[in-house]
Amino acid sequence: MTDSAAANPALDPRKSFQGLILTLQTFWARQGAVILQPYDMEVGAGTFHPATTLRSLGKKPWRAAYVQPSRRPKDGRYGENPNRLQHYYQFQVILKPSPDDLQELYLHSLAAIGVDSALHDIRFVEDDWESPTLGAWGLGWECWCDGMEVSQFTYFQQVAGVECAPVSGELTYGLERLAMYVQGVENVYDLNFNGLDGDARITYGDVFLQAEQEYSRHNFEAANVEKLFGDFNRAEAECKALLAFGDQGDAKHHLMVLPAYDQCVKASHAFNLLDARGVISVTERQSYILRVRELAKACGAAWMKTEGSGF
Amino acid sequence: MSDLLFELFSEEIPARMQAQAAADLKKLVTGALIERGLTFEAAESFVTPRRLTLHVVGLPPRQPDQREEKKGPRVGAPEAAIQGFLKSAGLKSLDEATIETDKKGGQFYLAAIERPGAATLDVLAEILPEAVKNFPWPKSMRWGAGSAESNALRWVRPLHSIVATFGPETEDPEIVPFEIGGIASGNVTYGHRFMAPQPIKVRRFHDYLLGLQTAKVVLDPARRRDIILHDARDLAFAQGLELVEDEGLLFEVAGLVEWPVVLMGEFDKSFLDIPDEVIRATIRANQKCFVLRDPETGRLANKFLLVSNIVASDGGQKIAAGNGRVVRARLSDALYFWRTDQAPLPDYADKGKPLDQRLAKLRALKIVFHQNLGSQGERVDRLVALARELAPKVGAEPEKAARAAELAKADLVTEVVGEFPETQGLMGRYYAELQGEDGEVAAAIEDHYKPQGPNDLIPAAPVSIAVALADKLDTLVGFWAIDEKPTGSKDPFALRRAALGVIRIILENRLRLRLVSELIEAYETVLLHKQTGDIYVYLHEVTPNRLVTITAKLHDKTRPRYGAIDRSKDVLIVKSEGEDQETSSSVSFSLTGHFGDKARIIQRLPSPEFIAGDLLAFFADRLKIYLRDRGARHDLLDAVFALGEDDLVLIVARINALENFLKTEDGASLLTGYKRAANILKAEEKKDGAGAFEAPPDAGLLAEPQENALAEALERTEREAQVAAKAEDFEAAMRALAKLRAPVDAFFDKVTVNSENRDLRKNRLQTLAQLRRAIHRVADFSKIGG
Incomplete structure (x- = not known):
């Protein structure tokens, strides 16, 4: 924790949601990470940001950290559940290759936001991570603080169907949970967002409650199913078309990976909305997941032909 | 004698893999030692979330020397053969070989190769990295910069350091020198992640164990379990409560901590409206905590026990409070589920209760x-x-x-x-x-x-x-x-x-x-199965001409129909049960044409009789194991099963009666007599053909009194045994059989079965066949061992 943060509640990770974000950003900037901004698309998790999916492929070293708003249409609860949100923030760190002291770095970052390991029981509990839509898997843990899962810690083994060589380490902090923990509140909407008191105090509910209510209605009741099926199919076709456009017919060149990957992300979000609307049956579900995975894998393969991968 | 200390220090090993990993480490290393002629007094392995440790006691300093003899070419063999022999045996000249004589008197060269045993330290330097490389983790991974290489080391989670020391108790041990995946073996380990992370220099197991204990690491998982169980019971007792013991959970939490500290947390009493089993499942699955029972009510208390990994500076207050919050959040979910399940279901509210x-x-x-x-x-x-x-x-x-x-x-x-x-x-x-x-x-x-x-x-x-x-x-x-x-x-x-x-x-x-x-x-x-309107068509077995036998049944009243389908034409030939093949071929029609679009070909299936027979054999195997676990003889099951019985209660009653009978002198002796009769019959049936003696013996040809006596006894016994078996009194059936013993013994004593007289021979064999039949009514004695 920096001195200024301790002095100013608007910057204090224990007093404000924004202070938590700023502290993590500062911490990882000091570790040489590029501090990026959220990807400007609807994604289900911070992992979907191309700074993680695509940049974790290939030899080129890479260190980045960013906040990513994540949308899980199915998790909407109309603002009535104190823990569940259809839109929430993840703080994502990706380090390639994974440094030998990644666990220590992570623990230092917890200390930076005010979690004292002499007072709190921090544990690494087995949790193997898999993203069927991204064709990705890795081994790692859920990180527990006094019995609460506050982060995911993963050594990527495969992403977009490509073996990670070298392996990246990925940390995902569930910001709301972590903030609830350090602020000591039981309801996410009671989180102090700006750290101020009295009239000047802005809560998480002030910022997001209306959105949670409206988006829950949208995700479960209103989203136009016909349009979503159309969105999915168009994004899928466009992804394939763009990949074909950028393909130079050799192993060292591809001219259109990132725009194609955007379409893969779009298809994935359309699928998530359709899933929330309950119009995808159990058997169809698998086939949609496979279709998104095929797109992700094609993008991964194309990325390996670009300089971004370091060849 | 020298000891080995081997520790693999890594990031957190999944709790569920730890016990197997400790066993595997011991097996891999000791197996390799024995393979190389190195015996030892004892070996023990240990595991914590961060380390796998092996201690091998009483290894010799060197492998035993080995002497090998190598046979060479005959004396006077071509020069090329001689040279090849010298080279392969590592000799400079034939002077170093001896000349031996073989059984036929030919002379040949023999080289004696002495292979001095290697130092155990060197052998270990070979074995230990191999064990790391070949470790059978259920799931393993690569990490770090090294993972870019194709032959990168794999481990369950990143491996950080290796301790490998070897030496006698009286001296400073040596480091077993090797390197794997960029990690050099050494003599330094580390203490508890939070309470004592500093490096610890170790010599051998004794000081290693003490050093870890001082650095807040309990190496032995059994000790960690004991500590948890003991402290948990004490804490519960202090509150007038009982620990709800849970061995699976105990093993898991002991695999999540190096220094177990049991703490008590609590939740609101109102959550006790949820059934105990759901509370327990919630707290166990999500939080890996133990629940407590109030001995007065027999129901759960609103308290739980968690196992923390640190001695916290505030005595664990914050940890217990934090866990309590999470437990409360989980229980409110559970309470919500429990109530939701009792409420009407949207979209199905008109479907009854x-x-x-x-x-x-x-x-x-x-x-x-x-x-x-x-x-x-x-x-x-x-x-x-x-x-x-x-x-x-x-x-x-x-x-x-x-x-x-x-x-x-x-x-x-x-x-x-x-x-x-x-x-x-x-x-x-x-x-x-x-x-x-x-x-x-x-x-x-x-x-x-x-x-x-x-x-x-x-x-x-x-x-x-x-x-x-x-x-x-x-x-x-x-x-x-x-x-x-x-x-x-x-x-x-x-x-x-x-x-x-x-x-x-x-x-x-x-x-x-x-x-x-x-x-x-x-x-x-x-x-x-009878679902209104559906017709299921099941294909039986594929015949060589691409015809498939099928069973088809319309719902409800239609009788099963067996027939055939020509898949190439999608044509079905169906006949009702009992009709013969000729009639059936006249009833052919297209599958969809006859059954409409509701016909579904589900699966190629075998006939009911085949399934029942095959499954019955499967049951027999399971029953054997069931009986064996209760100390019964499994060969007797075969003997009884051969009767075609499928009533399990009767089968077991028969087995019990048979077992008791065989323990008696009459039983053992009758078994001997039976075997003798069966062997004779088997030999003679080879000559006259199977079933040659199945006709009842001719009373007029019973020449000797012993023959007469046996024939009479057989008739009586068969009758009595049958009556008794029908009445399910198998003890009585055995008693009836016991009466055969004396006449059988007398028969074999006095009567020559293979008489010169062909008619007498045949009749005597028929008597023996009758004996065999009579005994088989009770059990197939040919399946009984011993």
């Missing part, structure tokens, strides 16, 4: 049971049919059994079971009771999954028995029908457990069931 609404949802969702065995809804239909059919045979009311079977799977779509699958059945019972179902019906919903293992209680109430048997028989015939039988160690659908469950339910309740007909009934239910 809450559990009936869930059943409607289960059907509507078409949740797959198995892709080749239809949906859960279809399975429920089969269970209803089977349970109703079984009910009268086990003393249950058919309608109650059918109702219980109908609701048995409805809890699968409840919120609580969705969250905690291990509460299936139990939740169904709670919800059934809450909606006013009959007590026997509610109990059967819970009991129908039982027994889950060899020591689980078996259902004893008639309705529960009917549904439990229906559930297991349907599972068995279903998976048999689609040829998903267990093989070797693979039994993904727990079919062995299901068969053992059937055996235990039948035997321990003394149920009189004909297993074959029950299996056929169950199979036909799977095959042809």
Whole structure:
């Protein structure tokens, strides 16, 4: 924790949601990470940001950290559940290759936001991570603080169907949970967002409650199913078309990976909305997941032909 | 004698893999030592979340020397052969070889090669990195910069350091020198991650263990479990409560900490409205905490025990409070699930009571049971049919059994079971009771999954028995029908457990069931379960000319029809049961043409008789193991099973009677006489052909008095044994057999079976065949060993 943060509640990770974000950003900037901004698309998790999916492929070293708003249409609860949100923030760190002291770095970052390991029981509990839509898997843990899962810690083994060589380490902090923990509140909407008191105090509910209510209605009741099926199919076709456009017919060149990957992300979000609307049956579900995975894998393969991968 | 200390220090090893990993480490290293001629006094392995440790005691400093003899070419062999021999044996000249003479007098060269044993330290430097490289982790990974290389080291999680020291107790041990994956072996380890992370220099196991203890690491998982259990009981006792012991959880939490500290947390009393089992499942699955029981009420208390990994500077207050918050959040979810499950289900509110609404949802969702065995809804239909059919045979009311079977799977779509699958059945019972179902019906919903293992209680109430048997028989015939039988160690659908469950339910309740007909009934239910309007066409076996035999059945009243289908033309040839092949060929029609678009070809299936026979053999195997575990002779099962009996209660009664009989002198002696008769018959049947002596002996040809006596005894015995067997009095059947002993002994004593007189010979053999038949009415003695 920096001195200024301790002095100013608007910057204090224990007093404000924004202070938590700023502290993590500062911490990882000091570790040489590029501090990026959220990807400007609807994604289900911070992992979907191309700074993680695509940049974790290939030899080129890479260190980045960013906040990513994540949308899980199915998790909407109309603002009535104190823990569940259809839109929430993840703080994502990706380090390639994974440094030998990644666990220590992570623990230092917890200390930076005010979690004292002499007072709190921090544990690494087995949790193997898999993203069927991204064709990705890795081994790692859920990180527990006094019995609460506050982060995911993963050594990527495969992403977009490509073996990670070298392996990246990925940390995902569930910001709301972590903030609830350090602020000591039981309801996410009671989180102090700006750290101020009295009239000047802005809560998480002030910022997001209306959105949670409206988006829950949208995700479960209103989203136009016909349009979503159309969105999915168009994004899928466009992804394939763009990949074909950028393909130079050799192993060292591809001219259109990132725009194609955007379409893969779009298809994935359309699928998530359709899933929330309950119009995808159990058997169809698998086939949609496979279709998104095929797109992700094609993008991964194309990325390996670009300089971004370091060849 | 010297000791080895070997430690692999890594990031957190999943708790569930730890015990196996410790066993594997010991096996890999000691196996390799023995293979290289290195014996030792003792070996022990240990594991914590961050380290795998092996201690081998009493190794010699060197491998024993080895002497090998190498045979060379004959004396005077061509120069090239001589040179090749010298080279391969490592000799400079023939002077170093000796000349030996072989059995035929030829002379040849012999080289004696002395191979001095290597230093154990050097052998270990070979073995230990191999063990790391070949470690059988169920799942392993790469990490760090090294993972870019194709031959990168794999471990369960990143491996950080290796301790490997070797030496006698009296001296400073040496480091076993090797390097793997960029990690050099050494003599430094580390203490507890938070409380004592500093490096610790170690020499041998003794100071290593003490050093770790000082650095807040309890190396031995058994000790960590003891500490947890002891402290947990103490803490509970201090509050007037009892620990609800849970061995699986104990092993898991002992694998999550290096320094266990048990703390108590609590939650609001209002959560005690939730059933105890759900509270326990919630706290166990999500938080890995123990629950506590109030001995006065027998119900859970609003307290729980967690196992932390540190001695916190505030005595653990913050840790207990933090865990309490998470437990509360989880319990509010559980309470919400519990209440939601009792409320009407949106979209299904008009489908009856809450559990009936869930059943409607289960059907509507078409949740797959198995892709080749239809949906859960279809399975429920089969269970209803089977349970109703079984009910009268086990003393249950058919309608109650059918109702219980109908609701048995409805809890699968409840919120609580969705969250905690291990509460299936139990939740169904709670919800059934809450909606006013009959007590026997509610109990059967819970009991129908039982027994889950060899020591689980078996259902004893008639309705529960009917549904439990229906559930297991349907599972068995279903998976048999689609040829998903267990093989070797693979039994993904727990079919062995299901068969053992059937055996235990039948035997321990003394149920009189004909297993074959029950299996056929169950199979036909799977095959042809009656769902209005649907027609299922099942293909039997593929014949060489691409014809496929089929069984087709229209719903309800139509009798099974067997026939054939020409798949190339999609034409079906069907005949009613009993018609012969000629008639059937005249009834040919197109599959869809005849059955309409509702005809479905489900699966190629074997005939009911084949399935029942094959499954009966599977049951026999399971029964053997069941009896063996109770100390019975399994060869006697073969002897009794050969009679074609399928009533398990009778089979076991026969086995018991037979076992007792064989322990008597009469029994043992009769077995000897039987074997003699059977051997003679076998030899003579080779000459005269099988079945040559099956005709009854001719009374007029009984020449000797002993022949007469035996023939008389046989007639009497056969009659008595048959009567006794029919009355299911197998002890009496054995007593009848015992009367044969004296005449049989006398017969073999005085009568020459292979008489010169052909007629006499044949008649005597016929007498022996009759003896064999009479004994086989009780048991097939040829299957009895010894």
